Amino acid sequence: MPKDLAKRRAIESVVRELFRLYGYEEIETPTVEPYELFAAKSGEEIRQRMYVFKDLKGRMVVLRPEMTASVARVVATKLRTAPKPLRLGYIANCFRYDEPQRGRYREFWQAGFELIGSSQPEADAEILLLSSELMDRLGFSEYVIKVGHVGLLRGVLGAEGLSEEEQNHLMGLVDKAKYEEAIGFLESRRASNDCVKLVREVFELGWLSPREAVEAGRKLFSSYSEADRPLENLEEILSLTLEAGVDSKKLSVSLGFARGLEYYTGMIFEVFVPQLDIALNGGGRYDNLIELFGGPPTPAVGCAPGIDRIALAMEMLGLYQEPPPTKYAIVIPLESELRGAALRVAKILHEAGIPAEVEVMGRGLSRTLSHASKQGYKYAVILGKREYASGNVVVRDLVREEQREVPIEKLKEFLAS
Ligand code: HAM
Numbered sequence: 001m002p003k004d005l006a007k008r009r010a011i012e013s014v015v016r017e018l019f020r021l022y023g024y025e026e027i028e029t030p031t032v033e034p035y036e037l038f039a040a041k042s043g044e045e046i047r048q049r050m051y052v053f054k055d056l057k058g059r060m061v062v063l064r065p066e067m068t069a070s071v072a073r074v075v076a077t078k079l080r081t082a083p084k085p086l087r088l089g090y091i092a093n094c095f096r097y098d099e100p101q102r103g104r105y106r107e108f109w110q111a112g113f114e115l116i117g118s119s120q121p122e123a124d125a126e127i128l129l130l131s132s133e134l135m136d137r138l139g140f141s142e143y144v145i146k147v148g149h150v151g152l153l154r155g156v157l158g159a160e161g162l163s164e165e166e167q168n169h170l171m172g173l174v175d176k177a178k179y180e181e182a183i184g185f186l187e188s189r190r191a192s193n194d195c196v197k198l199v200r201e202v203f204e205l206g207w208l209s210p211r212e213a214v215e216a217g218r219k220l221f222s223s224y225s226e227a228d229r230p231l232e233n234l235e236e237i238l239s240l241t242l243e244a245g246v247d248s249k250k251l252s253v254s255l256g257f258a259r260g261l262e263y264y265t266g267m268i269f270e271v272f273v274p275q276l277d278i279a280l281n282g283g284g285r286y287d288n289l290i291e292l293f294g295g296p297p298t299p300a301v302g303c304a305p306g307i308d309r310i311a312l313a314m315e316m317l318g319l320y321q322e323p324p325p326t327k328y329a330i331v332i333p334l335e336s337e338l339r340g341a342a343l344r345v346a347k348i349l350h351e352a353g354i355p356a357e358v359e360v361m362g363r364g365l366s367r368t369l370s371h372a373s374k375q376g377y378k379y380a381v382i383l384g385k386r387e388y389a390s391g392n393v394v395v396r397d398l399v400r401e402e403q404r405e406v407p408i409e410k411l412k413e414f415l416a417s
Pocket of ligand 1: 065066067068096098103104105106107108109110112113114261279280281282283284285286301302303304305306307308309
């Protein structure tokens with residue numbers, strides 16, 4: 001509906017301002033994509049919720065459930081040789097067969113920022129920083145960016161001999177906060193007692209400040225050298241993000257955090273406000289996806305703020321300010337032979353950037369004026385035969401209830417002032 005769309009557009013204009021400031025070029029990809037594009041790395045959760053169907057040629061296609069895979073495919077093909085880094089942004093509708101409930105829709109809009117070509121921690125920090133800036137610019141004061149690193153758990157699981165599929169299954173359970181089931185699965189895969197104990201401790205630790213998390217990580221993961229680099233990487237990303245100016249109270253870290261998508265290889269995060277238990281934004285590092293689609297090895301990191309959820313949260317918190325009404329002038333022909341002239345007068349105003357609508361209901365003057373006042377128009381431009389013949393119109397100020405004759409060539413100055 002117009003009011004809902006106005007809210008979305010307001011959020012999108014902040015997103016586009018960030019595209020401009022941070023240098024993200026906007027990209028659009030097809031809504032309908034080959035099934036395989038998303039089957040590969042979307043993760044069980046999204047795979048099961050995709051709209052899948054056969055097209056007229058019998059090809060399996062999907063309505064895109066997200067944009068990162070599509071962008072990665074474009075980078076692997078059309079932008080293969082483009083100089084890096086590439087900063088690509090999008091605002092796109094996505095589709096998931098989620099149970100409709102507050103903040104969970106089957107068609108929803110994602111904005112997105114994908115920073116492609118850099119494996120440096122400052123790239124991860126940029127994505128965290130702009131996610132925080134988006135929240136600040138929209139007026140959120142209380143929000144938390146929950147950060148983790150898939151390299152920690154995957155490092156331990158890999159060292160214990162769990163296959164990638166088994167790791168994916170376990171990470172999927174963690175994503176859904178099914179911790180006991182995750183521990184049970186680990187035991188069923190004959191992980192060592194030390195490993196089970198470590199993973200249990202990681203889950204019990206929950207959310208910590210950046211400093212506490214790094215300290216805890218050093219102790220907990222000390223017997224797994226596979227976790228050294230992820231921990232160092234996480235520490236560096238957090239410290240760069242703090243140095244960039246993100247408030248440390250807004251960063252919360254879990255060493256056992258997971259997200260539903262399977263393409264993540266490093267830092268992952270989600271953004272929350274206390275009033276809603278679903279994420280407003282999510283993202284992370286995906287260093288293998290572009291190569292998977294046939295491109296050269298290309299590290300990348302990004303995020304996708306959910307526009308509908310942000311709009312919902314803004315509404316709940318009273319952050320959305322209704323824009324001032326745009327109704328301005330209504331041009332009313334008093335005689336039917338002046339209908340063309342009314343269109344012409346409106347056009348003169350449009351050329352000067354002044355909003356003007358023509359009366360098209362064939363109503364009489366008094367009914368039109370009362371309608372115009374109720375609708376919030378500021379001025380009525382009335383075309384009468386006698387005045388128009390001498391090059392004038394009558395301008396009625398609907399707020400002050402005053403009127404005067406104005407020459408048509410002075411009309412735009414008169415209304416603009
Ligand atoms: P995601 O966490 O699946 O990540 O989705 C990102 C955001 O989209 C969520 O935080 C949420 O705000 C919104 N969203 C997801 N599902 C729904 C739904 N059913 N209704 C309304 N909003 C929804 C991704 O999609 C990744 N592509 C993010 C990313 C970009 N990672 C790297 N680059």
